[in-house]
Amino acid sequence: MSTQIILPRILQVGEGASQEAGNILNSLGCKRPLIVTDKMMVELGYVGRLQASLEAASIPADIFDNTVPEPTVSSIQEGVDKVRDGNYDSIVAIGGGSPIDSAKAIAILGKYGGVMRDYKFPRVVNEPGLPIIAIPTTAGTGSECTKVTIITDETTDEKMLCVGIGFMPTAALVDYELTLSLPPRTTADTGIDALTHAMEAYVSKKASLYSDSQAIAAMKLLAPNLRTAFHNGSDRKAREKMMLGATLAGIAFSNASVALVHGMSRPIGAFYHVPHGLSNAMLLPTVTEYSIPAAPERYADCARAMGVAGAEDSDDLANRKLMDELYAINQELQVPTPAEFGIDPEHFFNNLGLMAEQALASGSPGNNPRVPSADEIIQIYSKLW
DSSP states (O other), X not given: OOOOOOXXXXXXXXXXXXXXXXXXXXXXXXXXXXXXXXXXXXXXXXXXXXXXXXXXXXXXXXXXXXXXXXXBHHHHHHHHHHHHHSOOOEEEEEESHHHHHHHHHHHHXXXXXXXXXXXXXXXXXXXXXXXXXXXXXXXXXXXXXXSEEEEEETTTXXXXXXXXXXXXXXXXXXXXXXXXXXXXXXXXXXXXXXXXXXXXXXXXXXXXXXXXXHHHHHHHHHHHHHHHHHHOTTOHHHHXXXXXXXXXXXXXXXXXXXXHHHHHHHHHHHHHOOOHHHHHHHHHHHHHHHHGGGOHHHHHHHXXXXXXXXXXXXXXXXXXXXXXXXXXXXXXXXXXXXXXXXXXXXHHHHTHHHHHHHHHHTSGGGGSSSOOOXXXXXXXXXXXX
């Protein structure tokens, strides 16, 4: 049985990669890009430097900087309108996962029309949107190399999973220097998000030899450097390894799919506005503990790749060490519980049935080694509290 692998056409990796946007646009024959970003990227000067590098390549670029964390149907609409009314032939997305996810949605809706719900999974969007040059500034989502975007319908508080080749960026410029200014909280949340991507891709029922190779490589880069990047954000070697690890993890899960952590994470983010990486971090230890009995060998491989277990350790011992490490990471990186985050307990516990329903409807729990019932998901949410 063969496996189809979908990747960006161009992957530019390393110091200074972000400055190649103009050359790459020229090679693609694109002359009129719209930069999609957020206010923070403008304030930090990243967008100005990008504009200057594009102008040096004789490419003028307008800016849409009103994307928001955890993008919604309404937050992307202004960008969609701008594309529909403008004469743009491409999009340059710069920022974390939210601006890149927003750009993916804008590229499809701006070209084909309709509303975001029209493109929600189980529909698979293979029609090409406007070409996207994705420039990530966090080592986390891997959105620069995935065929996935997540947009929240704020009228129903549902995070809509949208999937297909049409959402894959044409080029990804992976420049770790853009992560040197990340604060510790963002470094932690995005780093654990990337680690979750790698682990879930490896244990997913849709895993392949190819995705396994990317997931293992990602874990080897991410786990030993996460604490260093959190405590010392100016450590360039740690930042470089985290950035590449996040991209490889993105490639792994884009081609193998995520599983139960992500399925349960999306409702927490949608209802309680918990950042995506942070809700993944809240869930990772508890969901891993639930899942290990169904795939002890695969989780033991994760422990060894992360460097917390040795080749001589039995699978059982490796998995005990893995659990110790996941709880220790959350403690050291100050990951709060839902209660500590400030979620209202009455709303949370009254809402568990709907959250479980939405988690299952996303399809991701079906990829988990141990597929839960709605009641089991409710039990996991309750334990998480």
